[in-house]
Amino acid sequence: MSEIPSGAMRFNSDSQKLEYWDGSQWVQVHTFSPNLNGGARGLFGGGGAPAAVNTIDYITISTTGNAIDFGDLLFTSFINGSCSSSTRGLWAGSRPSTNTINYVTISSTGNAQDFGDLTDPREAAGGMGNATRGIFSGGGDHPSPGSFENVMDYVTFASTGDARDFGDLTQARLFPGACSSPTRGVLIGGYIAPGAGGDVSRSNVIDFVTISTLGNAQDFGDMTAKGQTPTGTSNATRGVFNISQNDSGFPTTLNYITISTTGNAVVFGDMTVGKYAAAGCASPTRGVLAGSYSPGIINVIDYITIMTQGNAVDFGDLTQARGHFSGCSNAHGGL
Secondary structure, eight states, X not given: OOOOOTTOEEEETTTTEEEEEOSSSEXXXXXXXXXXXXXXXXXXXXXXXXXXXXXXXXXXXXXOSOOEEEEEOSSOOBSOEEEEOSSEEEEEOOBTTEEEEEEEETTSOSOOEEEEEEEEEEBOOEEEEOSSEEEEEOOEEOSTTOEEOOEEEEEETTSOSOOEEEEXXXXXXXXXXXXXXXXXXXXXXXXXXXXXXXXXXXXXXXEEEETTSOSOOEEEEEEEEEESSOOEEEOSSEEEEEOOSBTTBOOOEEEEEETTSOSOOEEEEEOSSOOSSOEEEEOSSEEEEEEEOSSSOEEEEEEEETTSOSOOEEEEEOSSOOBSOEEEESSSTTO
């Protein structure tokens, strides 16, 4: 009998349920997300256009079309990180370095409110989480002399208050991509300190943590190429992310992983255009990547069907072209 590849799908005719192989057993795929108040909604907050903005856009992920104005962050927020529960979306950090965490109620529209503070001021942290807990990982202070941090902070979505220390990444980095399942958070690539390894200070390292615990990250595997500002999206089974900038420029390449396993990423397909410092969000079926800061500041939104492999399709446009921002949703893979 041939070995079943991790992430393989089947329809169980006895239970009438869709299942996937997690490497050791068949696991039921759960696609029902309660309390979505009209559907899976994605939000994109802040960014540079090229000057920093406080704009929050939103989309309904199951449709296509242009983004709509949601409201404003507390301040202009450039190079931030985001995570979310099914009810709240959070953005943290910015350049110049700040420790402020913003939050909104995803099902409504309106301006952000103050949630609390990170454990230290920084920019370019990666955000991930499940229904209970959000984690902001890495980041630092990019201007010379600069700092590259391995710190991971966590917050409890249902409350407000300051973040607490979760543990450390395997590698200090700025601009990591991130995605999650209900149990695991995954950090992808990023910008690392010169001399720390990698080409032109870019990393291909993928880390993972168990979200419900505390502790240091572990090695998951590697991206197919080193990438400076990858953007992650996921459902509960699979994470999909772009390479972003590498030695050859701004490739359109997308990678994927099966979150419950470990191992190196595999090529998924291509985006409609190369994206650097884009924002991402997801539903149980779709991943969305929006905007780009370079090689040109654009407003293009792409989407993919997460459990297939293939090229991205045009979704629509942001309300304004921008990059170096982050996205979240009320139906991503961690929920």
